[in-house]
Amino acid sequence: MKDRQFWTVTAGLALVFIVYWFLGHPIFKTDRIVMFFAVVLMIGTLIYYIRMAERGDQIFLRTIPGLKAIEEAVGRSTEMGKEVLYVPGIMDMDQVETVAGVIILGYVARMTSRYETPLNVPVSRSIVMKAARESCKESYLLEGRPDLFHEDMVHYLTDDQFAYAAGVNGIMNREKPAACLYMGKFYAESLILAETGNSIGAIQIAGTASPAQIPFFVTACDYTLIGEEFFAASAYLSQKPELIGGVKGQDMLKVVIISAIILATIFRFLHELGWVGWNVLDFLTIQ
Structure with missing residues:
Protein backbone atom coordinates (compact mmCIF):
# COMPACT_ATOMS: atom_id res chain seq x y z
CA MET A 1 0.00 0.00 0.00
CA LYS A 2 2.98 2.33 -0.43
CA ASP A 3 1.62 3.89 -3.61
CA LEU A 23 -27.14 1.59 -13.81
CA GLY A 24 -27.61 -1.14 -16.39
CA HIS A 25 -24.11 -1.04 -18.04
CA PRO A 26 -25.28 0.10 -21.51
CA ILE A 27 -23.08 -0.87 -24.54
CA PHE A 28 -21.11 -3.26 -22.29
CA LYS A 29 -20.97 -6.85 -23.59
CA THR A 30 -21.37 -8.96 -20.48
CA ASP A 31 -20.25 -12.13 -22.27
CA ARG A 32 -16.76 -10.60 -22.52
CA ILE A 33 -16.39 -9.56 -18.90
CA VAL A 34 -13.57 -12.08 -18.33
CA MET A 35 -11.54 -10.47 -21.12
CA PHE A 36 -12.30 -7.02 -19.70
CA PHE A 37 -10.99 -7.89 -16.23
CA ALA A 38 -7.96 -9.69 -17.72
CA VAL A 39 -6.97 -6.56 -19.67
CA VAL A 40 -7.53 -4.34 -16.62
CA LEU A 41 -5.41 -6.68 -14.48
CA MET A 42 -2.55 -6.66 -16.98
CA ILE A 43 -2.54 -2.89 -17.42
CA GLY A 44 -2.84 -2.26 -13.69
CA THR A 45 -0.03 -4.68 -12.81
CA LEU A 46 2.38 -3.13 -15.32
CA ILE A 47 1.56 0.42 -14.21
CA TYR A 48 1.97 -0.52 -10.52
CA TYR A 49 5.43 -2.04 -10.92
CA ILE A 50 6.65 0.70 -13.26
CA ARG A 51 5.60 3.28 -10.66
CA MET A 52 7.32 1.19 -7.99
CA ALA A 53 10.58 1.28 -9.99
CA GLU A 54 10.22 5.03 -10.57
CA ARG A 55 9.85 5.59 -6.82
CA GLY A 56 13.23 3.94 -6.34
CA ASP A 57 12.03 0.72 -4.67
CA GLN A 58 14.46 -2.15 -5.01
CA ILE A 59 13.42 -4.68 -7.69
CA PHE A 60 15.56 -7.80 -7.90
CA LEU A 61 16.79 -8.92 -11.32
CA ARG A 62 18.90 -12.06 -11.28
CA THR A 63 22.37 -11.99 -12.79
CA ILE A 64 22.48 -13.24 -16.38
CA PRO A 65 25.69 -15.21 -17.17
CA GLY A 66 25.77 -13.96 -20.76
CA LEU A 67 25.98 -10.34 -19.55
CA LYS A 68 28.90 -11.06 -17.25
CA ALA A 69 30.60 -12.76 -20.18
CA ILE A 70 30.44 -9.54 -22.25
CA GLU A 71 33.04 -7.90 -20.02
CA GLU A 72 35.18 -11.01 -20.31
CA ALA A 73 34.87 -10.84 -24.11
CA VAL A 74 35.84 -7.16 -24.24
CA GLY A 75 38.74 -7.82 -21.88
CA ARG A 76 39.95 -10.64 -24.11
CA SER A 77 39.82 -8.34 -27.14
CA THR A 78 41.81 -5.72 -25.23
CA GLU A 79 44.50 -8.22 -24.25
CA MET A 80 44.83 -9.47 -27.82
CA GLY A 81 44.78 -5.98 -29.32
CA LYS A 82 41.84 -6.85 -31.56
CA GLU A 83 38.45 -5.27 -32.13
CA VAL A 84 35.00 -6.21 -30.85
CA LEU A 85 32.47 -6.97 -33.59
CA TYR A 86 28.87 -6.14 -32.68
CA VAL A 87 26.02 -7.23 -34.99
CA PRO A 88 22.63 -5.67 -34.06
CA GLY A 89 20.53 -7.94 -36.29
CA ILE A 90 19.07 -7.34 -39.72
CA MET A 91 15.77 -5.65 -38.92
CA ASP A 92 14.76 -2.01 -38.41
CA MET A 93 13.97 -0.07 -35.24
CA ASP A 94 10.31 -1.11 -35.40
CA GLN A 95 11.36 -4.48 -33.96
CA VAL A 96 11.67 -4.64 -30.17
CA GLU A 97 14.65 -7.00 -30.49
CA THR A 98 16.54 -4.36 -32.46
CA VAL A 99 15.78 -1.76 -29.78
CA ALA A 100 17.05 -4.14 -27.09
CA GLY A 101 20.18 -4.77 -29.17
CA VAL A 102 20.92 -1.05 -29.45
CA ILE A 103 20.52 -0.65 -25.66
CA ILE A 104 23.02 -3.45 -25.05
CA LEU A 105 25.32 -1.84 -27.64
CA GLY A 106 25.50 1.23 -25.40
CA TYR A 107 26.72 -0.97 -22.53
CA VAL A 108 29.33 -2.62 -24.77
CA ALA A 109 30.47 0.78 -26.08
CA ARG A 110 31.05 2.01 -22.53
CA MET A 111 33.36 -0.93 -21.88
CA THR A 112 35.25 -0.57 -25.17
CA SER A 113 35.79 3.14 -24.45
CA ARG A 114 36.97 2.34 -20.92
CA TYR A 115 39.49 -0.22 -22.17
CA GLU A 116 40.32 1.69 -25.38
CA THR A 117 39.27 -1.31 -27.49
CA PRO A 118 38.25 -0.86 -31.15
CA LEU A 119 34.52 -1.39 -31.80
CA ASN A 120 33.08 -2.38 -35.18
CA VAL A 121 29.29 -2.25 -35.71
CA PRO A 122 28.08 -3.14 -39.23
CA VAL A 123 24.34 -2.52 -39.72
CA SER A 124 21.77 -3.30 -42.39
CA ARG A 125 19.33 -0.42 -41.84
CA SER A 126 19.94 3.32 -42.05
CA ILE A 127 17.77 4.18 -39.04
CA VAL A 128 19.54 1.53 -36.97
CA MET A 129 22.85 3.08 -38.05
CA LYS A 130 21.75 6.49 -36.74
CA ALA A 131 20.43 5.06 -33.46
CA ALA A 132 23.54 2.93 -32.93
CA ARG A 133 25.84 5.90 -33.58
CA GLU A 134 24.00 8.02 -31.03
CA SER A 135 24.12 5.18 -28.50
CA CYS A 136 27.88 4.74 -28.97
CA LEU A 142 29.74 9.25 -20.36
CA GLU A 143 33.10 7.53 -20.01
CA GLY A 144 34.91 10.79 -20.70
CA ARG A 145 36.52 9.53 -23.89
CA PRO A 146 34.80 11.38 -26.75
CA ASP A 147 38.17 11.49 -28.54
CA LEU A 148 37.97 7.72 -29.12
CA PHE A 149 34.58 7.89 -30.81
CA HIS A 150 34.35 8.12 -34.58
CA GLU A 151 31.21 7.71 -36.66
CA ASP A 152 32.76 5.07 -38.92
CA MET A 153 32.73 2.55 -36.08
CA VAL A 154 29.02 2.18 -36.92
CA HIS A 155 28.73 1.72 -40.67
CA TYR A 156 26.08 0.64 -43.16
CA LEU A 157 26.55 -2.45 -45.35
CA THR A 158 23.34 -3.32 -47.20
CA ASP A 159 19.65 -4.02 -46.67
CA ASP A 160 19.86 -7.40 -48.40
CA GLN A 161 19.87 -10.29 -45.92
CA PHE A 162 22.54 -12.57 -47.37
CA ALA A 163 24.62 -9.75 -48.83
CA TYR A 164 24.78 -8.36 -45.29
CA ALA A 165 25.77 -11.78 -43.93
CA ALA A 166 28.49 -12.03 -46.59
CA GLY A 167 29.76 -8.53 -45.71
CA VAL A 168 29.95 -9.34 -41.99
CA ASN A 169 31.70 -12.64 -42.76
CA GLY A 170 34.24 -10.72 -44.82
CA ILE A 171 34.92 -8.41 -41.88
CA MET A 172 35.41 -11.43 -39.62
CA ASN A 173 37.87 -13.10 -41.97
CA ARG A 174 39.86 -9.92 -42.63
CA GLU A 175 39.88 -8.29 -39.19
CA LYS A 176 39.79 -11.45 -37.04
CA PRO A 177 37.94 -9.87 -34.09
CA ALA A 178 38.54 -11.49 -30.71
CA ALA A 179 34.87 -11.13 -29.71
CA CYS A 180 31.70 -11.34 -31.80
CA LEU A 181 28.41 -10.21 -30.28
CA TYR A 182 25.08 -10.87 -32.01
CA MET A 183 22.21 -9.00 -30.37
CA GLY A 184 18.97 -8.41 -32.26
CA LYS A 185 16.56 -9.94 -34.74
CA PHE A 186 18.04 -12.71 -36.89
CA TYR A 187 16.81 -15.13 -39.50
CA ALA A 188 18.59 -17.68 -41.70
CA GLU A 189 21.89 -15.78 -41.57
CA SER A 190 22.34 -16.57 -37.85
CA LEU A 191 24.19 -19.86 -38.35
CA ILE A 192 26.31 -18.41 -41.17
CA LEU A 193 27.53 -15.62 -38.88
CA ALA A 194 28.02 -17.82 -35.83
CA GLU A 195 29.92 -20.54 -37.71
CA THR A 196 32.26 -17.98 -39.29
CA GLY A 197 32.94 -16.45 -35.88
CA ASN A 198 33.59 -19.90 -34.48
CA SER A 199 36.05 -20.68 -37.28
CA ILE A 200 38.25 -17.67 -36.43
CA GLY A 201 38.33 -18.61 -32.74
CA ALA A 202 36.39 -15.59 -31.44
CA ILE A 203 34.46 -15.67 -28.18
CA GLN A 204 30.82 -15.35 -29.21
CA ILE A 205 27.81 -14.09 -27.28
CA ALA A 206 24.36 -13.99 -28.87
CA GLY A 207 20.96 -12.72 -27.83
CA THR A 208 17.66 -13.03 -29.69
CA ALA A 209 13.99 -13.79 -29.15
CA ALA A 233 19.25 -7.80 -20.22
CA SER A 234 18.37 -4.45 -21.76
CA ALA A 235 16.46 -3.51 -18.60
CA TYR A 236 19.26 -4.78 -16.36
CA LEU A 237 21.91 -2.78 -18.21
CA SER A 238 20.00 0.45 -18.79
CA GLN A 239 18.51 0.57 -15.26
CA LYS A 240 15.59 2.54 -16.69
CA PRO A 241 12.63 2.36 -14.27
CA GLU A 242 10.06 1.77 -17.01
CA LEU A 243 12.03 -1.23 -18.30
CA ILE A 244 12.80 -2.73 -14.90
CA GLY A 245 9.21 -2.25 -13.73
CA GLY A 246 7.94 -3.74 -16.98
CA VAL A 247 10.04 -6.88 -16.51
CA LYS A 248 8.83 -7.29 -12.91
CA GLY A 249 5.22 -6.69 -13.96
CA GLN A 250 5.44 -9.27 -16.74
CA ASP A 251 6.89 -11.83 -14.31
CA MET A 252 4.01 -11.29 -11.90
CA LEU A 253 1.50 -11.64 -14.74
CA LYS A 254 3.12 -14.94 -15.71
CA VAL A 255 2.61 -16.18 -12.15
CA VAL A 256 -1.06 -15.17 -12.30
CA ILE A 257 -1.59 -16.81 -15.71
CA ILE A 258 0.13 -20.06 -14.68
CA SER A 259 -1.95 -20.16 -11.48
CA ALA A 260 -5.14 -19.57 -13.50
CA ILE A 261 -4.23 -22.39 -15.90
CA ILE A 262 -3.61 -24.81 -13.01
CA LEU A 263 -6.86 -23.88 -11.24
CA ALA A 264 -8.86 -24.09 -14.48
CA THR A 265 -7.40 -27.54 -15.17
CA ILE A 266 -8.36 -28.74 -11.69
CA PHE A 267 -11.93 -27.38 -11.97
CA ARG A 268 -12.31 -28.89 -15.44
CA PHE A 269 -11.10 -32.27 -14.16
CA LEU A 270 -13.55 -32.15 -11.25
CA HIS A 271 -16.36 -31.18 -13.65
CA GLU A 272 -15.60 -34.17 -15.87
CA LEU A 273 -15.80 -36.44 -12.83
CA GLY A 274 -19.18 -34.95 -11.96
CA TRP A 275 -18.03 -33.59 -8.61
CA VAL A 276 -18.48 -29.95 -9.66
CA GLY A 277 -21.44 -28.73 -11.66
CA TRP A 278 -19.80 -25.50 -12.79
CA ASN A 279 -18.01 -25.70 -16.16
CA VAL A 280 -14.99 -23.43 -16.07
CA LEU A 281 -14.74 -23.46 -19.89
CA ASP A 282 -18.09 -21.69 -20.19
CA PHE A 283 -16.72 -18.97 -17.91
CA LEU A 284 -13.38 -18.54 -19.70
CA THR A 285 -14.52 -18.91 -23.31
CA ILE A 286 -14.95 -15.62 -25.17
CA GLN A 287 -18.24 -15.56 -27.04
Whole structure:
Protein backbone atom coordinates (compact mmCIF):
# COMPACT_ATOMS: atom_id res chain seq x y z
CA MET A 1 0.00 0.00 0.00
CA LYS A 2 2.98 2.33 -0.43
CA ASP A 3 1.62 3.89 -3.61
CA ARG A 4 -1.42 5.69 -2.19
CA GLN A 5 -2.05 7.62 -5.40
CA PHE A 6 -2.23 4.41 -7.42
CA TRP A 7 -4.61 2.71 -5.00
CA THR A 8 -6.75 5.87 -4.69
CA VAL A 9 -7.16 6.09 -8.47
CA THR A 10 -7.81 2.33 -8.65
CA ALA A 11 -10.50 2.53 -5.97
CA GLY A 12 -12.08 5.52 -7.73
CA LEU A 13 -12.22 3.72 -11.08
CA ALA A 14 -13.62 0.61 -9.40
CA LEU A 15 -16.36 2.71 -7.76
CA VAL A 16 -17.21 4.31 -11.11
CA PHE A 17 -17.45 0.88 -12.75
CA ILE A 18 -19.71 -0.45 -9.96
CA VAL A 19 -22.06 2.52 -10.35
CA TYR A 20 -22.02 2.08 -14.13
CA TRP A 21 -22.79 -1.64 -13.72
CA PHE A 22 -25.80 -1.09 -11.45
CA LEU A 23 -27.14 1.59 -13.81
CA GLY A 24 -27.61 -1.14 -16.39
CA HIS A 25 -24.11 -1.04 -18.04
CA PRO A 26 -25.28 0.10 -21.51
CA ILE A 27 -23.08 -0.87 -24.54
CA PHE A 28 -21.11 -3.26 -22.29
CA LYS A 29 -20.97 -6.85 -23.59
CA THR A 30 -21.37 -8.96 -20.48
CA ASP A 31 -20.25 -12.13 -22.27
CA ARG A 32 -16.76 -10.60 -22.52
CA ILE A 33 -16.39 -9.56 -18.90
CA VAL A 34 -13.57 -12.08 -18.33
CA MET A 35 -11.54 -10.47 -21.12
CA PHE A 36 -12.30 -7.02 -19.70
CA PHE A 37 -10.99 -7.89 -16.23
CA ALA A 38 -7.96 -9.69 -17.72
CA VAL A 39 -6.97 -6.56 -19.67
CA VAL A 40 -7.53 -4.34 -16.62
CA LEU A 41 -5.41 -6.68 -14.48
CA MET A 42 -2.55 -6.66 -16.98
CA ILE A 43 -2.54 -2.89 -17.42
CA GLY A 44 -2.84 -2.26 -13.69
CA THR A 45 -0.03 -4.68 -12.81
CA LEU A 46 2.38 -3.13 -15.32
CA ILE A 47 1.56 0.42 -14.21
CA TYR A 48 1.97 -0.52 -10.52
CA TYR A 49 5.43 -2.04 -10.92
CA ILE A 50 6.65 0.70 -13.26
CA ARG A 51 5.60 3.28 -10.66
CA MET A 52 7.32 1.19 -7.99
CA ALA A 53 10.58 1.28 -9.99
CA GLU A 54 10.22 5.03 -10.57
CA ARG A 55 9.85 5.59 -6.82
CA GLY A 56 13.23 3.94 -6.34
CA ASP A 57 12.03 0.72 -4.67
CA GLN A 58 14.46 -2.15 -5.01
CA ILE A 59 13.42 -4.68 -7.69
CA PHE A 60 15.56 -7.80 -7.90
CA LEU A 61 16.79 -8.92 -11.32
CA ARG A 62 18.90 -12.06 -11.28
CA THR A 63 22.37 -11.99 -12.79
CA ILE A 64 22.48 -13.24 -16.38
CA PRO A 65 25.69 -15.21 -17.17
CA GLY A 66 25.77 -13.96 -20.76
CA LEU A 67 25.98 -10.34 -19.55
CA LYS A 68 28.90 -11.06 -17.25
CA ALA A 69 30.60 -12.76 -20.18
CA ILE A 70 30.44 -9.54 -22.25
CA GLU A 71 33.04 -7.90 -20.02
CA GLU A 72 35.18 -11.01 -20.31
CA ALA A 73 34.87 -10.84 -24.11
CA VAL A 74 35.84 -7.16 -24.24
CA GLY A 75 38.74 -7.82 -21.88
CA ARG A 76 39.95 -10.64 -24.11
CA SER A 77 39.82 -8.34 -27.14
CA THR A 78 41.81 -5.72 -25.23
CA GLU A 79 44.50 -8.22 -24.25
CA MET A 80 44.83 -9.47 -27.82
CA GLY A 81 44.78 -5.98 -29.32
CA LYS A 82 41.84 -6.85 -31.56
CA GLU A 83 38.45 -5.27 -32.13
CA VAL A 84 35.00 -6.21 -30.85
CA LEU A 85 32.47 -6.97 -33.59
CA TYR A 86 28.87 -6.14 -32.68
CA VAL A 87 26.02 -7.23 -34.99
CA PRO A 88 22.63 -5.67 -34.06
CA GLY A 89 20.53 -7.94 -36.29
CA ILE A 90 19.07 -7.34 -39.72
CA MET A 91 15.77 -5.65 -38.92
CA ASP A 92 14.76 -2.01 -38.41
CA MET A 93 13.97 -0.07 -35.24
CA ASP A 94 10.31 -1.11 -35.40
CA GLN A 95 11.36 -4.48 -33.96
CA VAL A 96 11.67 -4.64 -30.17
CA GLU A 97 14.65 -7.00 -30.49
CA THR A 98 16.54 -4.36 -32.46
CA VAL A 99 15.78 -1.76 -29.78
CA ALA A 100 17.05 -4.14 -27.09
CA GLY A 101 20.18 -4.77 -29.17
CA VAL A 102 20.92 -1.05 -29.45
CA ILE A 103 20.52 -0.65 -25.66
CA ILE A 104 23.02 -3.45 -25.05
CA LEU A 105 25.32 -1.84 -27.64
CA GLY A 106 25.50 1.23 -25.40
CA TYR A 107 26.72 -0.97 -22.53
CA VAL A 108 29.33 -2.62 -24.77
CA ALA A 109 30.47 0.78 -26.08
CA ARG A 110 31.05 2.01 -22.53
CA MET A 111 33.36 -0.93 -21.88
CA THR A 112 35.25 -0.57 -25.17
CA SER A 113 35.79 3.14 -24.45
CA ARG A 114 36.97 2.34 -20.92
CA TYR A 115 39.49 -0.22 -22.17
CA GLU A 116 40.32 1.69 -25.38
CA THR A 117 39.27 -1.31 -27.49
CA PRO A 118 38.25 -0.86 -31.15
CA LEU A 119 34.52 -1.39 -31.80
CA ASN A 120 33.08 -2.38 -35.18
CA VAL A 121 29.29 -2.25 -35.71
CA PRO A 122 28.08 -3.14 -39.23
CA VAL A 123 24.34 -2.52 -39.72
CA SER A 124 21.77 -3.30 -42.39
CA ARG A 125 19.33 -0.42 -41.84
CA SER A 126 19.94 3.32 -42.05
CA ILE A 127 17.77 4.18 -39.04
CA VAL A 128 19.54 1.53 -36.97
CA MET A 129 22.85 3.08 -38.05
CA LYS A 130 21.75 6.49 -36.74
CA ALA A 131 20.43 5.06 -33.46
CA ALA A 132 23.54 2.93 -32.93
CA ARG A 133 25.84 5.90 -33.58
CA GLU A 134 24.00 8.02 -31.03
CA SER A 135 24.12 5.18 -28.50
CA CYS A 136 27.88 4.74 -28.97
CA LYS A 137 28.53 8.48 -28.90
CA GLU A 138 26.61 8.88 -25.65
CA SER A 139 28.52 5.97 -24.09
CA TYR A 140 31.91 7.40 -25.04
CA LEU A 141 30.90 10.79 -23.66
CA LEU A 142 29.74 9.25 -20.36
CA GLU A 143 33.10 7.53 -20.01
CA GLY A 144 34.91 10.79 -20.70
CA ARG A 145 36.52 9.53 -23.89
CA PRO A 146 34.80 11.38 -26.75
CA ASP A 147 38.17 11.49 -28.54
CA LEU A 148 37.97 7.72 -29.12
CA PHE A 149 34.58 7.89 -30.81
CA HIS A 150 34.35 8.12 -34.58
CA GLU A 151 31.21 7.71 -36.66
CA ASP A 152 32.76 5.07 -38.92
CA MET A 153 32.73 2.55 -36.08
CA VAL A 154 29.02 2.18 -36.92
CA HIS A 155 28.73 1.72 -40.67
CA TYR A 156 26.08 0.64 -43.16
CA LEU A 157 26.55 -2.45 -45.35
CA THR A 158 23.34 -3.32 -47.20
CA ASP A 159 19.65 -4.02 -46.67
CA ASP A 160 19.86 -7.40 -48.40
CA GLN A 161 19.87 -10.29 -45.92
CA PHE A 162 22.54 -12.57 -47.37
CA ALA A 163 24.62 -9.75 -48.83
CA TYR A 164 24.78 -8.36 -45.29
CA ALA A 165 25.77 -11.78 -43.93
CA ALA A 166 28.49 -12.03 -46.59
CA GLY A 167 29.76 -8.53 -45.71
CA VAL A 168 29.95 -9.34 -41.99
CA ASN A 169 31.70 -12.64 -42.76
CA GLY A 170 34.24 -10.72 -44.82
CA ILE A 171 34.92 -8.41 -41.88
CA MET A 172 35.41 -11.43 -39.62
CA ASN A 173 37.87 -13.10 -41.97
CA ARG A 174 39.86 -9.92 -42.63
CA GLU A 175 39.88 -8.29 -39.19
CA LYS A 176 39.79 -11.45 -37.04
CA PRO A 177 37.94 -9.87 -34.09
CA ALA A 178 38.54 -11.49 -30.71
CA ALA A 179 34.87 -11.13 -29.71
CA CYS A 180 31.70 -11.34 -31.80
CA LEU A 181 28.41 -10.21 -30.28
CA TYR A 182 25.08 -10.87 -32.01
CA MET A 183 22.21 -9.00 -30.37
CA GLY A 184 18.97 -8.41 -32.26
CA LYS A 185 16.56 -9.94 -34.74
CA PHE A 186 18.04 -12.71 -36.89
CA TYR A 187 16.81 -15.13 -39.50
CA ALA A 188 18.59 -17.68 -41.70
CA GLU A 189 21.89 -15.78 -41.57
CA SER A 190 22.34 -16.57 -37.85
CA LEU A 191 24.19 -19.86 -38.35
CA ILE A 192 26.31 -18.41 -41.17
CA LEU A 193 27.53 -15.62 -38.88
CA ALA A 194 28.02 -17.82 -35.83
CA GLU A 195 29.92 -20.54 -37.71
CA THR A 196 32.26 -17.98 -39.29
CA GLY A 197 32.94 -16.45 -35.88
CA ASN A 198 33.59 -19.90 -34.48
CA SER A 199 36.05 -20.68 -37.28
CA ILE A 200 38.25 -17.67 -36.43
CA GLY A 201 38.33 -18.61 -32.74
CA ALA A 202 36.39 -15.59 -31.44
CA ILE A 203 34.46 -15.67 -28.18
CA GLN A 204 30.82 -15.35 -29.21
CA ILE A 205 27.81 -14.09 -27.28
CA ALA A 206 24.36 -13.99 -28.87
CA GLY A 207 20.96 -12.72 -27.83
CA THR A 208 17.66 -13.03 -29.69
CA ALA A 209 13.99 -13.79 -29.15
CA SER A 210 13.61 -15.55 -32.51
CA PRO A 211 12.68 -19.14 -31.52
CA ALA A 212 13.89 -20.66 -34.80
CA GLN A 213 17.38 -19.11 -34.47
CA ILE A 214 18.07 -19.81 -30.79
CA PRO A 215 19.23 -23.44 -31.42
CA PHE A 216 21.85 -22.26 -33.92
CA PHE A 217 23.23 -19.66 -31.54
CA VAL A 218 23.25 -22.13 -28.64
CA THR A 219 25.19 -24.58 -30.79
CA ALA A 220 27.80 -22.20 -32.22
CA CYS A 221 28.20 -19.51 -29.52
CA ASP A 222 29.81 -19.55 -26.08
CA TYR A 223 26.90 -17.77 -24.38
CA THR A 224 23.33 -17.15 -25.52
CA LEU A 225 20.65 -14.87 -24.09
CA ILE A 226 17.47 -16.84 -24.72
CA GLY A 227 14.14 -15.14 -25.32
CA GLU A 228 13.08 -13.24 -22.20
CA GLU A 229 16.67 -13.06 -20.97
CA PHE A 230 17.46 -10.83 -23.94
CA PHE A 231 14.80 -8.28 -23.02
CA ALA A 232 15.61 -8.50 -19.32
CA ALA A 233 19.25 -7.80 -20.22
CA SER A 234 18.37 -4.45 -21.76
CA ALA A 235 16.46 -3.51 -18.60
CA TYR A 236 19.26 -4.78 -16.36
CA LEU A 237 21.91 -2.78 -18.21
CA SER A 238 20.00 0.45 -18.79
CA GLN A 239 18.51 0.57 -15.26
CA LYS A 240 15.59 2.54 -16.69
CA PRO A 241 12.63 2.36 -14.27
CA GLU A 242 10.06 1.77 -17.01
CA LEU A 243 12.03 -1.23 -18.30
CA ILE A 244 12.80 -2.73 -14.90
CA GLY A 245 9.21 -2.25 -13.73
CA GLY A 246 7.94 -3.74 -16.98
CA VAL A 247 10.04 -6.88 -16.51
CA LYS A 248 8.83 -7.29 -12.91
CA GLY A 249 5.22 -6.69 -13.96
CA GLN A 250 5.44 -9.27 -16.74
CA ASP A 251 6.89 -11.83 -14.31
CA MET A 252 4.01 -11.29 -11.90
CA LEU A 253 1.50 -11.64 -14.74
CA LYS A 254 3.12 -14.94 -15.71
CA VAL A 255 2.61 -16.18 -12.15
CA VAL A 256 -1.06 -15.17 -12.30
CA ILE A 257 -1.59 -16.81 -15.71
CA ILE A 258 0.13 -20.06 -14.68
CA SER A 259 -1.95 -20.16 -11.48
CA ALA A 260 -5.14 -19.57 -13.50
CA ILE A 261 -4.23 -22.39 -15.90
CA ILE A 262 -3.61 -24.81 -13.01
CA LEU A 263 -6.86 -23.88 -11.24
CA ALA A 264 -8.86 -24.09 -14.48
CA THR A 265 -7.40 -27.54 -15.17
CA ILE A 266 -8.36 -28.74 -11.69
CA PHE A 267 -11.93 -27.38 -11.97
CA ARG A 268 -12.31 -28.89 -15.44
CA PHE A 269 -11.10 -32.27 -14.16
CA LEU A 270 -13.55 -32.15 -11.25
CA HIS A 271 -16.36 -31.18 -13.65
CA GLU A 272 -15.60 -34.17 -15.87
CA LEU A 273 -15.80 -36.44 -12.83
CA GLY A 274 -19.18 -34.95 -11.96
CA TRP A 275 -18.03 -33.59 -8.61
CA VAL A 276 -18.48 -29.95 -9.66
CA GLY A 277 -21.44 -28.73 -11.66
CA TRP A 278 -19.80 -25.50 -12.79
CA ASN A 279 -18.01 -25.70 -16.16
CA VAL A 280 -14.99 -23.43 -16.07
CA LEU A 281 -14.74 -23.46 -19.89
CA ASP A 282 -18.09 -21.69 -20.19
CA PHE A 283 -16.72 -18.97 -17.91
CA LEU A 284 -13.38 -18.54 -19.70
CA THR A 285 -14.52 -18.91 -23.31
CA ILE A 286 -14.95 -15.62 -25.17
CA GLN A 287 -18.24 -15.56 -27.04
